[in-house]
Amino acid sequence: MKKKSTHTTLIFITLIIISLLVSKSKGDARTEIIEMKCDEGVHNNSTLFVANFIRATEITTNEMQTSHFSTAVVGTGPNTNYLLTQCYEDLSSQDCMLCYAQIRTYFPTCFPHSGGRIYLDGCFMRLQNYSFFEEYTSPNDTTICGNTTRKGALFQESTSRAVANAVTNALSNGDYFARGEMLVMGTNDTVYVLAECWKTLSPSSCRACLENASISITKCSSWSEGRVLNAGCFMRYSDTNFLNPMPATSRASHRGSYDAEEMAKNLKDISLNFKYSTIEKATGNWDESNKLGQGGFGTVYKGVLSDGREIAVKRLFYNNKFRAADFYNEVNMISSVEHKNLVRLLGCSCSGPESILVYEYLPNMSLDLFIFDETKGRDLSWDKRLKIIIGIAEGLVYLHENTTTRIIHRDIKASNILLDLRFRPKIADFGLARSFPVDKSHVSTVIAGTLGYMAPEYLAHGQLTEKADVYSFGVLLLEVVTGVANNTSKSTEHNDSLVSTVST
Numbered sequence: 001m002k003k004k005s006t007h008t009t010l011i012f013i014t015l016i017i018i019s020l021l022v023s024k025s026k027g028d029a030r031t032e033i034i035e036m037k038c039d040e041g042v043h044n045n046s047t048l049f050v051a052n053f054i055r056a057t058e059i060t061t062n063e064m065q066t067s068h069f070s071t072a073v074v075g076t077g078p079n080t081n082y083l084l085t086q087c088y089e090d091l092s093s094q095d096c097m098l099c100y101a102q103i104r105t106y107f108p109t110c111f112p113h114s115g116g117r118i119y120l121d122g123c124f125m126r127l128q129n130y131s132f133f134e135e136y137t138s139p140n141d142t143t144i145c146g147n148t149t150r151k152g153a154l155f156q157e158s159t160s161r162a163v164a165n166a167v168t169n170a171l172s173n174g175d176y177f178a179r180g181e182m183l184v185m186g187t188n189d190t191v192y193v194l195a196e197c198w199k200t201l202s203p204s205s206c207r208a209c210l211e212n213a214s215i216s217i218t219k220c221s222s223w224s225e226g227r228v229l230n231a232g233c234f235m236r237y238s239d240t241n242f243l244n245p246m247p248a249t250s251r252a253s254h255r256g257s258y259d260a261e262e263m264a265k266n267l268k269d270i271s272l273n274f275k276y277s278t279i280e281k282a283t284g285n286w287d288e289s290n291k292l293g294q295g296g297f298g299t300v301y302k303g304v305l306s307d308g309r310e311i312a313v314k315r316l317f318y319n320n321k322f323r324a325a326d327f328y329n330e331v332n333m334i335s336s337v338e339h340k341n342l343v344r345l346l347g348c349s350c351s352g353p354e355s356i357l358v359y360e361y362l363p364n365m366s367l368d369l370f371i372f373d374e375t376k377g378r379d380l381s382w383d384k385r386l387k388i389i390i391g392i393a394e395g396l397v398y399l400h401e402n403t404t405t406r407i408i409h410r411d412i413k414a415s416n417i418l419l420d421l422r423f424r425p426k427i428a429d430f431g432l433a434r435s436f437p438v439d440k441s442h443v444s445t446v447i448a449g450t451l452g453y454m455a456p457e458y459l460a461h462g463q464l465t466e467k468a469d470v471y472s473f474g475v476l477l478l479e480v481v482t483g484v485a486n487n488t489s490k491s492t493e494h495n496d497s498l499v500s501t502v503s504t
């Protein structure tokens, strides 16, 4: 592990230098380390722990390419990895990736301890073997004062007003982020403030965390700078401007003043936007009897619109509005994807209290209900099975080989293949799959490369996930042919029961 992490660090440093050279960004990724705390407890099993950690960072690395925030939960029992990472919202996407890449390499230094938190000035990361996502204060919270320059009463007064404003703004704009600057009357000084909660918190926890921080930070008030590092939030003020300039693009205009209705206008087609009340009514107020199932990203309900149309409604787990911009982009993209073997996304409810996706409803349910059931399986002749396999392959090819966007599903399995009335297959649940431009920017290459100890082909091409789809399709194909469920773990893929069954 020691050796591996040194190796990773070297690769990483090289990539950072390269990316700094090619970077045109004028922003500051603020990669200075403020605090790193490793827990005392030691992991339970190094083999499992390391494998889970690599998988968890792979997930967050993917997500951080398009988002300022990501969580991952990998593994079971005492070796479970709960990982959260977040960039402060004033960083550009490029700087966020740099900060993430940096913080990511610090973590292995906590090994063999099973968890820890790291605060950089531009981003945060925490790993534990339990779900800490809702924690907002802890005995380990610290306040760090920049103790080089003393400040007078006028500065203190402006600081406390700027901090109070930031707390209010972070909660009112739905982004859990606020930046502020305030002139100090009678002096040439300005105070700059940043406040941000982790996006996993509820609004009331975010409020409690920032209110706690705003009191803690008064400890520093006679100094020119202060930072509070809480379990659920970060706060900083300074007399020097550490904030990145407000981006001028419309993509970023919601930062600091996010408005859901405004975002909804960006939907290509307003008809994609379902009112929350419409959805609520269609599902009978989320009636249990309408529940169709539980997926990786949320719970699915059946709904009937007032015009009689049947819909499938997916209620996403992380339903804060935090990733609204990404969510809308995703909806725009996916709603333009149309193929006979893909479940059609009808739209979303994005400006209500939760993030909801609305799909076409397929009454015949999913493939797993047929192939693993002897009685129902008889309905599926070989001819039908072949057509199903070909249909799935066509859907996947469409997703993978599109010239404008390449979509990787990441979760191909029997229960994600829905069947229409004539048993034609439709791939479902690609709503949260990541899409990548076909020719990647240098930055995403850098990020792929930071995974020093990932599979070599992933390092070289960043295409692990696409291959994963093909691999999953292979497993699914065997399942369709044999009617035997894949219950063995992937780590024994070369000798699992399914493969043996096929060969006999």
Ligand SMILES: *[C@@H]1O[C@H](CO)[C@@H](O)[C@H](O)[C@H]1NC(C)=O
Binding pocket: 037, 038, 039, 040, 041, 138, 139, 140
């Ligand atoms: C506080 O920190 C110590 C060591 O730094 C760690 O063992 C402990 O688990 C932490 N507690 C919480 C609640 O994070």
Ligand SMILES: *[C@@H]1O[C@H](CO)[C@@H](O)[C@H](O)[C@H]1NC(C)=O
Binding pocket: 043, 044, 045, 077, 078
């Ligand atoms: C790992 O955890 C399991 C279950 O909690 C326990 O039985 C086992 O002794 C632990 N192993 C080590 C090396 O701590």
Ligand SMILES: *[C@@H]1O[C@H](CO)[C@@H](O)[C@H](O)[C@H]1NC(C)=O
Binding pocket: 045, 046, 047, 048
């Ligand atoms: C760790 O887990 C792996 C996989 O379950 C197991 O083969 C190995 O024996 C475990 N190691 C220890 C020290 O318990």
Ligand SMILES: *[C@@H]1O[C@H](CO)[C@@H](O)[C@H](O)[C@H]1NC(C)=O
Binding pocket: 041, 042, 043, 044, 077, 078, 079, 114, 129, 130
């Ligand atoms: C987390 O790891 C520590 C140290 O191995 C262990 O004592 C603790 O029981 C684990 N927690 C959970 C929830 O498994």
Ligand SMILES: *[C@@H]1O[C@H](CO)[C@@H](O)[C@H](O)[C@H]1NC(C)=O
Binding pocket: 137, 138, 139, 141, 212, 215, 216
């Ligand atoms: C902030 O939270 C910490 C940890 O729970 C607590 O010790 C401290 O007293 C709180 N501070 C205030 C001002 O509430």
Ligand SMILES: *[C@@H]1O[C@H](CO)[C@@H](O)[C@H](O)[C@H]1NC(C)=O
Binding pocket: 147
């Ligand atoms: C400033 O803080 C650092 C670290 O907390 C400490 O080592 C140093 O002595 C402090 N300097 C002054 C002038 O208080």
Ligand SMILES: *[C@@H]1O[C@H](CO)[C@@H](O)[C@H](O)[C@H]1NC(C)=O
Binding pocket: 186, 187, 188
């Ligand atoms: C403000 O700046 C000006 C010009 O730099 C200087 O002359 C003046 O003394 C400063 N005022 C205070 C209150 O520091």
Ligand SMILES: *[C@@H]1O[C@H](CO)[C@@H](O)[C@H](O)[C@H]1NC(C)=O
Binding pocket: 333, 336, 337, 338, 398, 402, 403, 404, 405
């Ligand atoms: C690629 O996907 C876009 C939507 O993202 C769609 O409009 C276009 O028709 C697709 N092109 C091909 C060749 O499948």
Ligand SMILES: *[C@@H]1O[C@H](CO)[C@@H](O)[C@H](O)[C@H]1NC(C)=O
Binding pocket: 363, 364, 365, 420, 421, 422
């Ligand atoms: C699937 O659709 C066919 C044709 O409408 C119907 O006969 C069959 O009962 C349906 N199966 C299920 C499980 O709903």
Ligand SMILES: *[C@@H]1O[C@H](CO)[C@@H](O)[C@H](O)[C@H]1NC(C)=O
Binding pocket: 412, 413, 414, 471, 472, 473, 475, 476, 486, 487, 488, 489, 490
């Ligand atoms: C096969 O089973 C393993 C373990 O249950 C699971 O993790 C994996 O997703 C399954 N693969 C497919 C393609 O269903």
Ligand SMILES: *[C@@H]1O[C@H](CO)[C@@H](O)[C@H](O)[C@H]1NC(C)=O
Binding pocket: 368, 372, 485, 486, 487
């Ligand atoms: C294997 O998967 C099937 C279908 O998902 C499920 O019904 C069965 O209980 C699983 N068996 C085991 C041993 O997990």
Ligand SMILES: *[C@@H]1O[C@H](CO)[C@@H](O)[C@H](O)[C@H]1NC(C)=O
Binding pocket: 495
């Ligand atoms: C494959 O599995 C069989 C029985 O399940 C076992 O006897 C054999 O040793 C395994 N082969 C390998 C290479 O692990």
